[in-house]
Amino acid sequence: MNEVTQIHLGRQAFTISVGAHQALRAYLDAIVKVVSDQSVAEEVELRMAELLSEHGISGEKVILPADVDFLKEQLGDPRDFKDDNPTLDDEEAEVDEPTRNKRLFRDTDNAQLAGVAAGIGRYLGVDAVLVRIGFILLVFAGGWGILLYLVLWLTIPAAKTASDRLKMDGKPVNIGSLREVAERADVKGAAQRANATLAGPINGLLRTVIKIIGFTFVLAGLFGLFGLLLTAVYLALDSHQVLDSSLFPIGITEHLLLYSALLTAGLLSLFIVLFGMAIFRHKWPLGGLITGLLVGLIFINLAVGGALAGDAAPHIRDRYNANTHSVSYTMPAFSKIDTNENRGFVIINYQAGSNYSVRYQYYGNPDLSNIKTTVKDGTLTIDTRNFDNTRHCDSFCLPNTYNMQITVTAPNMSDIENINFKPAENPPPDAPDSPFAPKLQTN
Amino acid sequence: MNETSDDNSLITQSETQMRKGMLVYCVLLLLKDGKVYTSEIIRSLRQAQLIVVEGTLYPLLNRLAKDNVLVYEWQESEQGPPRKYYWLTDDGQALLIELRSNYRKLHASINALEKGAHHE
Numbered sequence: 001m002n003e004v005t006q007i008h009l010g011r012q013a014f015t016i017s018v019g020a021h022q023a024l025r026a027y028l029d030a031i032v033k034v035v036s037d038q039s040v041a042e043e044v045e046l047r048m049a050e051l052l053s054e055h056g057i058s059g060e061k062v063i064l065p066a067d068v069d070f071l072k073e074q075l076g077d078p079r080d081f082k083d084d085n086p087t088l089d090d091e092e093a094e095v096d097e098p099t100r101n102k103r104l105f106r107d108t109d110n111a112q113l114a115g116v117a118a119g120i121g122r123y124l125g126v127d128a129v130l131v132r133i134g135f136i137l138l139v140f141a142g143g144w145g146i147l148l149y150l151v152l153w154l155t156i157p158a159a160k161t162a163s164d165r166l167k168m169d170g171k172p173v174n175i176g177s178l179r180e181v182a183e184r185a186d187v188k189g190a191a192q193r194a195n196a197t198l199a200g201p202i203n204g205l206l207r208t209v210i211k212i213i214g215f216t217f218v219l220a221g222l223f224g225l226f227g228l229l230l231t232a233v234y235l236a237l238d239s240h241q242v243l244d245s246s247l248f249p250i251g252i253t254e255h256l257l258l259y260s261a262l263l264t265a266g267l268l269s270l271f272i273v274l275f276g277m278a279i280f281r282h283k284w285p286l287g288g289l290i291t292g293l294l295v296g297l298i299f300i301n302l303a304v305g306g307a308l309a310g311d312a313a314p315h316i317r318d319r320y321n322a323n324t325h326s327v328s329y330t331m332p333a334f335s336k337i338d339t340n341e342n343r344g345f346v347i348i349n350y351q352a353g354s355n356y357s358v359r360y361q362y363y364g365n366p367d368l369s370n371i372k373t374t375v376k377d378g379t380l381t382i383d384t385r386n387f388d389n390t391r392h393c394d395s396f397c398l399p400n401t402y403n404m405q406i407t408v409t410a411p412n413m414s415d416i417e418n419i420n421f422k423p424a425e426n427p428p429p430d431a432p433d434s435p436f437a438p439k440l441q442t443n
Numbered sequence: 444m445n446e447t448s449d450d451n452s453l454i455t456q457s458e459t460q461m462r463k464g465m466l467v468y469c470v471l472l473l474l475k476d477g478k479v480y481t482s483e484i485i486r487s488l489r490q491a492q493l494i495v496v497e498g499t500l501y502p503l504l505n506r507l508a509k510d511n512v513l514v515y516e517w518q519e520s521e522q523g524p525p526r527k528y529y530w531l532t533d534d535g536q537a538l539l540i541e542l543r544s545n546y547r548k549l550h551a552s553i554n555a556l557e558k559g560a561h562h563e
Contacts, residue, residue, distance in 0.1 A: 010524045031498075040501050043481065046524045047497065050482060053523060076496025083502035161519045 004062050010046035012053075016063040023068045030078035044075065051075075102170035105159035112206050113279060116152045119159070122168055132206055150275065153284075210279055217276030224269035232262055254315070257308040264301045267294060326361040329373060334380040337408060346384050346404045353409035358382065361405040382406060462493055466503060468546055469493050471531065471539040474513065480526035504529065512538055 003018040016024065032041045051074055057063055107118035110128060117135060121128035138145030159165045235258065271294070277285045284291065333356050339348060358373050358380070372383040387404070466488075473479055473487050481504070488494045507513045512535040519525045531539065 012524065035502060035505075037502075037505055040505050043527060044501060047481065047501075049524055074497055076498030078498070080496050080498030081502055083506055163517055163519060163525075 009052070010042070010049035012049045014049070014052065014057070014063055015060065017065070020063050020065045020068050023065055024063070024071070027068065027072060027078065031075075031081050034078050034081045036083070040081070044081075047075070103164075103167040104156055105164050105168045106153070106156050107168060108158050108160075109165070111282060113149075113210055113282060114153045114284075115158065116149055116156060119156060119168065120152075129206075136209075214276045214279030217272050217279065219276075221269045221271075221273030221276060224272065225266060228262055228266045228269060232259075235259075235262075253308050253312045257305060257312050260301055260305040260308060264298060264305060267298045267301065270294070271298075320363070324361070324363050326359055327368070328357050328359040331356045331358055331373070331380060332375045334375045334378050334410070336379040338379055338381045339384075346387070346406060348382070348406045348408065350408050350410075352411065354411060355409065356380075356411070357409045359407040359409070361407065366404070380408065382408075463499070465546075466493065466499070467507070468539075468542040470500075470503065470507070471512070471535060471542060474529055474531050474535070475539060478516075478528040478530045480518075480528045482526070484529070507535075510534075 004015050005018060005021055007014050007016050007021065007024075028041075028045070031044055035041055035044075048071055051071060052058075052063065052067065055067060055070060057067060102123055104123045105119050106115035107122055107128075108115040110118040112118070112132065117131040118128040121131045124131075135145045135149055138148060157164075159168050274285055286294075337350075356375075360368060360371070362368075366387070368387075370384075370386040372381065372386075374381050384404075469488060469491070470484065473484055479487075481500075484504075485494070485497050485500060488500070494500060504513065504515075508515055508529070511532055513529045514532055515527050515529045517525050517527055
């Protein structure tokens, strides 16, 4: 009675006594003889496994003849399995597989990253490597590949179960095919453990490229976060310096706008870091809820920022206009121009006009006395070497410059030597048409 | 049909036939609200004392699927073997409505007969 053997019932392994085995075998054979359909026999086998488990038989516990009797009692006489009313219309038997069409899943088994390319390749019936090359080309085409991949990653579900994997290939989901997939997965897992470099050289190269991309993302995101942190700290310590100086008039809207922009940029940097980590780990590092909350926060921030910007823009424009001045000097006639200007913040334009004049157009109130404008022996000299374009500030100063536009006018520009005369491309500033156009003041 | 059954009395035979006749209607009723898997169907039918052994059910479900009354899908379960979920097709819904009216007519006829028998 101690003699036992191993059997498989519906994919599960059981230990069974020899006597019980014979009884079970005979019972199953009798059922198979009665039912015409193999799938019914397989289903009965599955049900037997389930009943035995419910009956408390699993693991090391041995199936005894009494348990087989229990099965018979539950399932009934083999004759009960006989179908009294055979199918009315055999041609309709085709309909018994509801899933004939392929479904798009992320093929995580063959993934280099998240299985998006492998899944699309399977769905379209092309090699995944081609899809990957497509994605990489799109990355070079302005980075769209990354965004597209990210969106697809988030929207396409992963093939988690064996039935998902069957649907991915458009194969019918039945007990036989499910078993096949499970066995294949086992074989594949074992093969991967034995030899981790099964993939071809292109995939190996891709993996390296992906690792490098991931590393770059993490690094870039961290740099971004660090920079934003510094900015935030600086703003907190010395906000007047920044907000009072340049285009930002002090106001609650502008303050909030700045912080909102910082927060948005910080969250985006965080996502860049997370994306890089995801590339490394082949898995999005956060849970769905937290990711959703972060994405929601970004959108709320963008909405708030947009509203604030709409409110702040007129203030900023008014301030810019109010602080833009110009001053003109009428000069004696000159036929040569000598400028030593090579600093970027002073831009010299030349234009034809009714008289000889020089006009300075500037933002803020810089000290103009440092600019020397003279005409001597028919030569106009504009010397901006001593012009100080930085704002005077008490403590640590951000680079804070005043832009200066100098317009030189002469009745006949083509007579003037030593300049790179370009006909004025912009309309004369006397006729402002942009909101930022300066208000003309003439001395 | 069950000529060689252990208990071949007229009562048992008649009862078995009655149950068998109602079985399709009962299965459709169980599935009318959505997907149910085989063991669940068995459990419900057994609780309602409509079947004694499961054997009769497998060929029935199989045939109903072939006749396009039901469709099924295998789904993996978290524990144990995969489960076969059945649900009604449009044909199945139509059949259910038809069987329901048939059953009510039968019920009414039998009621009438019973009342007639009492009056006598």
